Amino acid sequence: MNITFIGGGNMSSALIGGLLQQGYSPGQIRVVEISAERREKIKHAFKVETVAELAKGVSGSDVILLAVKPQQLSGVARELASQLRNQLVISIAAGIRATDISRWMSGYARVVRAMPNTPALIRAAVTGLYALPGVSMEEKHNAEAILGAVGSVLWCDREELLDAVTAVSGSGPAYVFYFIEAMQKAGQELGLDASQARRLSLATFLGAAELANQSGDDVATLRARVTSQGGTTERAIQTLENAGVKHAIVHAIHGASQRSRELGDEFGET
Numbered sequence: 001m002n003i004t005f006i007g008g009g010n011m012s013s014a015l016i017g018g019l020l021q022q023g024y025s026p027g028q029i030r031v032v033e034i035s036a037e038r039r040e041k042i043k044h045a046f047k048v049e050t051v052a053e054l055a056k057g058v059s060g061s062d063v064i065l066l067a068v069k070p071q072q073l074s075g076v077a078r079e080l081a082s083q084l085r086n087q088l089v090i091s092i093a094a095g096i097r098a099t100d101i102s103r104w105m106s107g108y109a110r111v112v113r114a115m116p117n118t119p120a121l122i123r124a125a126v127t128g129l130y131a132l133p134g135v136s137m138e139e140k141h142n143a144e145a146i147l148g149a150v151g152s153v154l155w156c157d158r159e160e161l162l163d164a165v166t167a168v169s170g171s172g173p174a175y176v177f178y179f180i181e182a183m184q185k186a187g188q189e190l191g192l193d194a195s196q197a198r199r200l201s202l203a204t205f206l207g208a209a210e211l212a213n214q215s216g217d218d219v220a221t222l223r224a225r226v227t228s229q230g231g232t233t234e235r236a237i238q239t240l241e242n243a244g245v246k247h248a249i250v251h252a253i254h255g256a257s258q259r260s261r262e263l264g265d266e267f268g269e270t
């Protein structure tokens with residue numbers, strides 16, 4: 001499968017890096033990017049072909065992956081309409097609905113909406129997928145193969161669920177990094193040096209996530225096992241509860257989902 005990425009930014013780089021690690025050859029990947037500086041950066045990092053013009057970029061491609069900002073997508077989709085020759089179109093833009101993308105491309109039906117996340121770069125992404133009814137089983141398999149090459153995939157049968165996926169796992173790495181930042185800061189305030197604080201925080205995150213993944217118990221039970229009565233964890237968790245941190249996290253994720261819906265409303269018509 002030859003894949004053309006439209007937009008060569010952060011997320012395309014993460015996906016391309018993961019695909020190459022998985023065994024895709026640079027010859028199978030092309031990037032259409034308007035910024036000359038970005039084109040150079042991508043060519044240098046991945047040895048893939050980069051072009052400025054859309055028509056040149058999509059010719060001979062089996063899959064077109066739209067990775068521009070949501071605000072830029074309608075222009076790109078409209079320009080793409082005349083270039084389509086049965087390719088599968090996958091959009092990773094937050095919020096923008098597959099039905100709108102299809103309409104911008106004069107009713108083209110082979111559209112999959114996907115929401116990956118940046119751990120794609122190390123093939124540890126999780127991606128939510130939604131296909132328009134006009135997408136065949138074979139095309140769904142192809143979408144799954146591409147996004148599956150950089151991590152795991154999960155199909156959603158209703159498009160609105162992609163807003164929830166975006167809020168939980170699309171944006172999710174940023175929440176995790178935010179929490180790690182706070183742990184590192186506290187560690188340093190308590191006298192650890194920067195590298196010790198980083199190592200302890202990251203190892204704790206990785207260990208706890210892997211334990212939760214492998215354990216048959218839910219995370220509340222796992223948390224209770226760390227929390228000795230009258231001990232240190234109890235003091236910390238109580239402080240988090242008093243400050244309403246769990247509530248704030250839930251609220252934040254609802255906000256991200258709301259923003260995803262707003263992007264769909266702002267730039268779409270359905």
Ligand SMILES: NC(=O)C1=CN([C@@H]2O[C@H](COP(=O)(O)OP(=O)(O)OC[C@H]3O[C@@H](n4cnc5c(N)ncnc54)[C@H](OP(=O)(O)O)[C@@H]3O)[C@@H](O)[C@H]2O)C=CC1
Pocket residue numbers: 006007008009010011012032033034035038067068069070072076092093094115116117118170171
């Ligand atoms: N970052 C993330 O973690 C995730 C992002 N996404 C989605 O992926 C998409 C891309 O995000 P991200 O990579 O972070 O964004 P970036 O801004 O890093 O990348 C988009 C790139 O596309 C370029 N571009 C704009 N218009 C065109 C055009 N007509 N043809 C070719 N290239 C063009 C932009 O140039 P310029 O900057 O000059 O406009 C920019 O270099 C977004 O829609 C986002 O919602 C999805 C999942 C996770």
Ligand SMILES: O=C(O)[C@@H]1CCC=N1
Pocket residue numbers: 094166170171
């Ligand atoms: O912040 C954003 O809008 C994009 C979508 C998910 C992650 N980054």
